[in-house]
Amino acid sequence: MDWDKLRIFHAVADAGSLTHAGDLLHLSQSAVSRQVRALEESLDTTLFHRHARGLILTEQGELLFDATRAMMKRLNTATARIRDSEDEVFGELRVTTTIGFGTLWLAPRLAKLYEKYPDLKIDLMLEERVLDLPMREADVAIRMKEPSQADLIRKRLMSVHIALFASPAYLAQRGIPKTVEDLADHRLICQNVNSAQVSAASYLVQELMANDIQSMLHVNNYFGVLQGVIHNLGIGILPDYLTFDFPNLVRVLPEVESVEVPVYLAYPEELRHSQRIAAFRDFVQEEIFSYRKNLKEHKIT
Known part of the structure; x- marks a missing residue:
């Protein structure tokens, strides 16, 4: 399947318009339309219902859009990892943790991380389900128990009751x-x-x-x-x-x-040298150190 046609199809499906997709891709509307029709012919199916107000994906189009969306996400993630360097921290970082810890402790502190690394793009996934890090459902996790997978780097952050x-x-x-x-x-x-x-x-x-x-x-x-x-x-x-x-x-x-409930930070072994992971890990550890220090001083006073 031709990648250029898939890329153009994805842009059209995302924008819902040949014209808007053309603007994003720096192509004419007719060129975009030809590529989409060629893709439909190669697949022997209709990918869009064409209306005066725009384009609506068919059932087959929805299936293909799900696939291209996953492909684009993986490509963007791979591109960011390839561009990782010792001096720069940027690109997408997918962080998963529980709804409680994410909303009540982590999210309110992220402003400090963005101040230091303004080009970082964090995808904060809050759910009780434990996402599979080795299968790349997320890049880094903060979990309320020690991870069981053997191929994860893990660090105990603190304990809560x-x-x-x-x-x-x-x-x-x-x-x-x-x-x-x-x-x-x-x-x-x-x-x-x-x-x-x-x-x-x-x-x-x-x-x-x-x-x-x-x-x-x-x-x-x-x-x-x-x-x-x-x-x-x-x-x-x-x-x-x-x-x-x-x-x-x-x-x-x-x-x-x-x-006692242990709190762990974990990430896949293959991301050991990721600068985004290192930046997030150090940020969380610094915030926990500050949290413990302030809590101790608060109790003393």
Whole structure:
């Protein structure tokens, strides 16, 4: 299959117009149209429905567009890796982590990374599913457990615990629980025990629910749990890395917490010399060092 025709098809499908694609490719509309028709003839199929308002992909066109989109992404990634040098950090970096850690800890700190490396393009993929790094679903991961694959470089970043937090306003209105049994008189905000989350959090939720808690609010990620807490809806089960960035949160029943949850950074062995990976790794480590230092000083004062 002719690559030039595929490249032109991809541009047309992405732009939805022969004219717009031609402008991007610096080709005339007629030249773009000829290439698309030639591709359709070679495949013996129709790739676009042609309307006065533009072009709409057919079912066959959608299949081909999915393929060319994946090809373009891999080519862009490969190009950026080839251009990696000791002095420059640029190009796409695909980072995966959990919704909670990504939204509540990592994303708010990325401004510092962009200040240092303005040409870096980060694709932040937040989901509880563990993406396959060796199969290149992502370049680097921050995970709430040690990666199991043998062909990954991994570094332990820190440890967290899952604990109970509430807002001052909620506690002023409903009172501060003195024992775990007192939680029966409060609303508990947490993830459902069957939702995707670290096992330590799920076990803690199950233990607390054994106390005949009548009012519950289930949210499928920690960002939502936090929103419920800061809006005075109840006592939330949240990771303790929030304590510095959200100093108004009050730790409830400090003796109640999950077992230690390790946080690891991991990336494929083949990316050992990637400058983008090195830049991101060093940035995360520096931020964690600063976080620990500030948290320690906060506790002392």
